[in-house]
Amino acid sequence: MKEDVLEQYLKIAKGTLKARELLGKTVVSINEDLLIQEAESLKIKDRLITVGVKNTKQIDRLYVKRLIDTEDFIWHTIDGMSDGGRAIDINLINPITGRVMTGSSSASAINVLYGINDLGIGTDGGGSVLAPALSLNLFSIMAKGLGLKGSDEKVSTDNISFVPGIGVISHSFKIAKKSILSMLNIEDKLEINKQIKIAVCTRKNTILPTKEDMREKLAPIIRKIESLGIEINEENFPDFENREEAIKRVKELYKNYSMLITYEGPVDLLGTGDSVFGMLGSFAKSLQNQSGKYMVKIANMVNATAITIPSDEVSSGVVICARDGIEDGLSALKLAEQLKDIYEMPVLYKNYFEESYRRRKDNIIFSLRGV
Known part of the structure; x- marks a missing residue:
């Protein structure tokens, strides 16, 4: 003591x-x-x-x-x-x-x-x-x-x-x-609601700045969620380059799903995700779109409860976004508890x-x- x-x-x-x-x-x-x-x-x-x-x-x-x-x-x-x-x-x-x-x-x-x-x-x-x-x-x-x-x-x-x-x-x-x-x-006081429905993007829907497929990066997360007996489906996610269009598509998805899950990053390493920077011509815009930011850019604007779980890769991790509401928000916290130990940071970190x-x-x- x-x-x-x-x-x-x-x-x-x-x-x-x-x-x-x-x-x-x-x-x-x-x-x-x-x-x-x-x-x-x-x-x-x-x-x-x-x-x-x-x-x-x-x-x-x-x-x-x-x-x-x-x-x-x-x-x-x-x-x-x-x-x-x-x-x-x-x-x-x-x-x-x-x-x-x-x-x-x-x-x-x-x-x-x-x-x-x-x-x-x-x-x-x-x-x-x-x-x-x-x-x-x-x-x-x-x-x-x-x-x-x-x-x-x-x-x-x-x-x-x-x-x-x-x-x-x-x-x-x-x-x-x-x-x-x-x-x-x-x-x-809630347990995980196994009736919740979760969506991830389809294969080749979203390619990260590292040229990796977001759906493939989510594979260990998907396996864990399925092992909990929770339904998880693939859907076409927005490209997130246009924030207004992304907000519109995400609101459509929330009509059928309690949560959306993405893998994001590396954040602001291969690009600079800033609108002030991105407005200065097509080259700046292309770099802005390589920022590795997707749902994080709109989570607040769709009134979500959002959680980041760091992965063991630089400036990257999983994002859980639950739609507006106490029950879905608390369910997201419960789900995150089950997923938080999937990755382990290096000892040196x-x-x-x-x-x-x-x-x-x-x-x-x-x-x-x-x-």
């Missing part, structure tokens, strides 16, 4: 040091009372979950208060957001790929990747929670379909009106799910990022090791 508490204190303390390094980059401000609050909480708790919140008024403080009131979560940072809510953040670099970072909630995603926070809370208009999570091989849940959303209507860079959904990003699906249920103040707080710097002026 004592060792667990010390490990937890070390993790959070090192996270705060890292947050200070990133002030003015991914971090806007740090809770100066964090370590005091942590010391008090660890007298009665074995585990605390540190939280970063995107710097936007769209996230009602009531949701954050509900998390903190559980006494399992502790507020650590206010996180930055991309200029004008763009689909890329030109001020941040993806720590894995070295390319420009994805999504307006990208700062929260980076802070989770580096272990500064266990959970990042962000907003999603056209993929700003889901896409940065995929780009860093993290779990995420965007819970617009469960009723977790902002208050103000906005207009996307390609002139589509929407209300932002609110979502979370984490290394842990368990933490992500717990936070969503806590913010919504609902209990998940875990050591370098998630458990980086254990790594020594061994600065020469302070180190006596080897002397």
Whole structure:
């Protein structure tokens, strides 16, 4: 027990040091009372979950208060957001790929990747929670379909009106799910509804930027779902290049299906999925269409509950999108629990990022090791 508490204190303390390094980059401000609050909480708790919140008024403080009131979560940072809510953040670099970072909630995603926070809370208009999570091989849940959303209507860079959904990003699906249920103040008592109908794309319907067939990449997911006794069918999915047409087709599919599942990525590695960039001629548009983003671009705009499950390939993963409604949204969370362990991240990924707080710097002026 004592060792667990010390490990937890070390993790959070090192996270705060890292947050200070990133002030003015991914971090806007740090809770100066964090370590005091942590010391008090660890007298009665074995585990605390540190939280970063995107710097936007769209996230009602009531949701954050509900998390903190559980006494399992502790507020650590206010996180930055991309200029004008763009689909890329030109001020941040993806720590894995070295390319420009994805999504307006990208700062929260980076802070989770580096272990500064266990959970990042962000907003999603056209993929700003889901896409940065995929780009860093993290779990995420965007819970617009469960009723977790902002208050103000906005207009996307390609002139589509929407209300932002609110979502979370984490290394842990368990933490992500717990936070969503806590913010919504609902209990998940449902079992997987085996009567739900799920659709995936047909073969050769969608070719990823890597030239691989999306349907083939979904093969292990499909096998697992079928083993659960759940119906899964193939349908023609939209090409997603035209967002309005994609929204229309997805709404048609939702008349017959509870969930749509895609494999997406590598996100913003072989292309740049940003409308501001893509409007500058046919070459830019072709690169935009190689961004590896599909359902993540429209999940919020069709009021879905959407979940990303990272694969073991760079900036890629599975996206589960359930249609609007509590029952379908909770069923998607239950299904994701069954699928979350299909892929396993490399040990080096875990050591370098998630458990980086254990790594020594061994600065020469302070180190006596080897002397």
